[in-house]
Amino acid sequence: MRTAALVAVLCGALLLAAVPARAAQDDPWEGFNRAMFTFNDTLDRYLLRPVARGWIFITPQFARTGLDNFAANLRFPIVVVNDVLQWKWRRAGEETGRFAVNSTIGVLGFVDVARRWGLERQLEDTGQTFGVWGIPSGPYLVLPLLGPSNPRDTVGFAADSALAIYPFFVGAYTYITTGYAALNTVNQRALIDDDLESARKAALDYYVFVRDAYRQRREALIRDEVGFDEDEQADLYDVPEDDDLYDVPEDADEEK
Amino acid sequence: MRIIIALSLLALPCAAASHASSAPEAIVEQMAGQALDVLRDKSLDVDTKRERLEEIVYRNLDFDTLSKLVMARNWRKLSAAQQDEFKREFKKHLSATYGDNVDNYRNESVQILGRREEKRGDVTVKSKIVRGGTDDVMVDYRLRQREGDWRIIDVVVEGVSLVANFRAQFQDIMSNGGADHLLELLRAKNLDKVAPGA
Numbered sequence: 258m259r260t261a262a263l264v265a266v267l268c269g270a271l272l273l274a275a276v277p278a279r280a281a282q283d284d285p286w287e288g289f290n291r292a293m294f295t296f297n298d299t300l301d302r303y304l305l306r307p308v309a310r311g312w313i314f315i316t317p318q319f320a321r322t323g324l325d326n327f328a329a330n331l332r333f334p335i336v337v338v339n340d341v342l343q344w345k346w347r348r349a350g351e352e353t354g355r356f357a358v359n360s361t362i363g364v365l366g367f368v369d370v371a372r373r374w375g376l377e378r379q380l381e382d383t384g385q386t387f388g389v390w391g392i393p394s395g396p397y398l399v400l401p402l403l404g405p406s407n408p409r410d411t412v413g414f415a416a417d418s419a420l421a422i423y424p425f426f427v428g429a430y431t432y433i434t435t436g437y438a439a440l441n442t443v444n445q446r447a448l449i450d451d452d453l454e455s456a457r458k459a460a461l462d463y464y465v466f467v468r469d470a471y472r473q474r475r476e477a478l479i480r481d482e483v484g485f486d487e488d489e490q491a492d493l494y495d496v497p498e499d500d501d502l503y504d505v506p507e508d509a510d511e512e513k
Numbered sequence: 514m515r516i517i518i519a520l521s522l523l524a525l526p527c528a529a530a531s532h533a534s535s536a537p538e539a540i541v542e543q544m545a546g547q548a549l550d551v552l553r554d555k556s557l558d559v560d561t562k563r564e565r566l567e568e569i570v571y572r573n574l575d576f577d578t579l580s581k582l583v584m585a586r587n588w589r590k591l592s593a594a595q596q597d598e599f600k601r602e603f604k605k606h607l608s609a610t611y612g613d614n615v616d617n618y619r620n621e622s623v624q625i626l627g628r629r630e631e632k633r634g635d636v637t638v639k640s641k642i643v644r645g646g647t648d649d650v651m652v653d654y655r656l657r658q659r660e661g662d663w664r665i666i667d668v669v670v671e672g673v674s675l676v677a678n679f680r681a682q683f684q685d686i687m688s689n690g691g692a693d694h695l696l697e698l699l700r701a702k703n704l705d706k707v708a709p710g711a
Contacts, residue, residue, distance in 0.1 A: 494657075
C-alpha cells in the first residue's frame, strides 16, 4: 500500500499539472485510460481472479467477511478525519464508537458488533471530502493496478494511504504491511467476484460501464445519498418524442 | 468497487405485480416477494428459476419507455425497424442479465423503506437489500404510470442509475459505430450467454 500510495502521489502530482481548468465530464484521456483499463482487466482475469478463486475455495465465508471487517476497522482514522473535515461531528463520534466497540468486543475488528447495534460502516475518504469542499474531480483517469479514479480521488487516495492505521504500527516490518496489503487485495477481490462477473456480462462496453458507474457512485457518496441526483442530468427521464424529429440535436456532451 | 456489487444485485428484487393498478410501493414489494420466493424455492432447477425471474422482469419493467430513455436523442436516429429490434434485444439482454443472478443468491432479503414523489409524476420507491454479514445495498426503483399501470423505468443501485449507465454506453457505441454496430453488439451478447474468458 505504501508503494501504491507513492505511485498514486506521483501520478497525482504529474497529472494535476495537466488537468484542464474546466470540470470536464467527457473523457479527454480516453486513449490512455482504455489502455490502462485493458492492462488492469487482463491482469485481473489471469492473475488476481484465479488467486481470488483459490482463496474462496480454501476459506469459509465468515473468514472472508471477518478479514473485510478487520480491514474496515483499520480505516478508522481515514473515516474519522474525513468526517471532521466535512464537519460531520456526530458521524465522527459514531465512527469512534464503532472503532472502540469493534476493536475490543469485536476481537480486533474481525466481528462488526457495532453494525448489529445500528452503527453502519462509513465509506468516507479524502477524495469525497475534496468533493464536499467543491473541488472538481477533473477528468476520468484509470490508474495502473488501482483502477478507476480521477485526479481529485488520486490525491485523496494518497492521503488515505498516509492516514491508514497499520503503517504506524508495523511500518518497520515491510513484509507484514506488504503481506497484509496483498492478502487484503485478494480478499476484497474475492468478495466481489460474483458481482464483477455479472457486470462483465451485463455491460455492452465494459470500459464505459465502469467509467459511468464510477462517476455516478462517487457523486452519490459525496452527496451522502444513495438516490440519483436528477439535476445532474436533467433530461434523464425525458422520453424523446417523435415530433422532435426535426429539432436540432443538442451538443453531444450536454452533461455540462 | 461497491458500484459493481450494487449493479449486479439489480437482479434480486425484480418480481411480478399481478395487480397493475396498485400503488408503486405495493408493486415493488410484491415483485421482491415473488423474486425471493423463486430464488428460495429448492424444488426448482436453475433454468426454471431463470425463466421465472425473466418473466417477473418482463411484467414489471416498462421496456418501451426504458428503451427510449437509454437511447435518448439517439432514439430518433433509428429507423422504425431498428427501434423494434432494439426494444426486443434490449429486453432480452436485461432479462438474461437478471436471470443470471440466480446462482449468486445468498439469502438476501428485501425491505421497502418508503417513497418519494418525483418530477413528471414519477414515484421512486426506496428499498434495501439486506445481506447477512455484509453491508446492505440501497436500491431505488423509479416507476411511471402509463395507461393506468405503474411500471419500473429505472433502477438506481447505491446511487448508480441503470438508465444513465446504459445511456452512457449506448452513446459511446452509437458515436463510434452507429446503430448497426449497437444492434450487432446486443445480438452478440444475447447469443453468447456464457461468460467469455473466465
